[in-house]
Amino acid sequence: MPADVSPDQALERLLEGNQRWVEERQAHPNRSTERRREVAAGQRPFAAVFSCLDSRVPPEIVFDCGTGDLAVVRTGGHVLDEEVVMGSLRFCADLLGTPLMLVMGHESCGAVGAAIEVIEGRQSAPAGLGSIVDAIRPAYDVADHAAENHDLTDRVVRAHTLLTVRKIAEADSFAALMRSGELRIVGAHYSLESGEVSLLD
Numbered sequence: 507m508p509a510d511v512s513p514d515q516a517l518e519r520l521l522e523g524n525q526r527w528v529e530e531r532q533a534h535p536n537r538s539t540e541r542r543r544e545v546a547a548g549q550r551p552f553a554a555v556f557s558c559l560d561s562r563v564p565p566e567i568v569f570d571c572g573t574g575d576l577a578v579v580r581t582g583g584h585v586l587d588e589e590v591v592m593g594s595l596r597f598c599a600d601l602l603g604t605p606l607m608l609v610m611g612h613e614s615c616g617a618v619g620a621a622i623e624v625i626e627g628r629q630s631a632p633a634g635l636g637s638i639v640d641a642i643r644p645a646y647d648v649a650d651h652a653a654e655n656h657d658l659t660d661r662v663v664r665a666h667t668l669l670t671v672r673k674i675a676e677a678d679s680f681a682a683l684m685r686s687g688e689l690r691i692v693g694a695h696y697s698l699e700s701g702e703v704s705l706l707d
């Protein structure tokens with residue numbers, strides 16, 4: 507099923523919606539009864555967002571979107587797993603034809619902060635959360651510990667987001683779609699304070 511918009515147009519639409527949120531001039535699109543009925547017949551979300559479960563980072567709100575616009579996958583610390591999360595993202599790309607995948611970390615991520623406490627030996631991993639710590643450890647290892655930005659959590663979140671983008675992009679099922687220009691995968695960072703989403707290189 508071909509998408510209604512190109513990956514670049516989808517990204518532009520997300521960033522425009524975020525700008526409205528930042529400037530408090532939301533359009534609240536696609537939230538009418540008419541829209542609800544329209545998408546009941548079928549959905550073609552223009553973007554998939556993979557982000558943290560943090561209550562302060564709801565994608566539909568921070569991108570000023572409505573129903574039928576975004577396919578959203580959220581886990582603690584936006585930790586990817588090979589089965590459920592990757593399978594869900596595959597569903598978006600293959601079956602919904604979603605042209606854009608945005609992986610979004612955020613400022614003051616509690617999951618990443620807790621993982622750092624465990625990695626640095628100040629805490630033991632809470633029961634059942636060992637897999638989240640393990641998933642964040644590679645980002646801790648590659649984060650620039652001597653950087654001018656003294657907020658270690660922030661640097662690990664950014665590194666974790668970029669590693670996650672790379673991992674998704676390297677998966678076989680997305681490679682062909684990316685090569686043909688039908689799919690773009692980008693990393694982003696959300697500021698709790700300003701509400702702004704910035705893209706990561």
Ligand SMILES: [Zn+2]
Pocket residue numbers: 558559560582583584612614615616617618
């Ligand atoms: Zn978080």
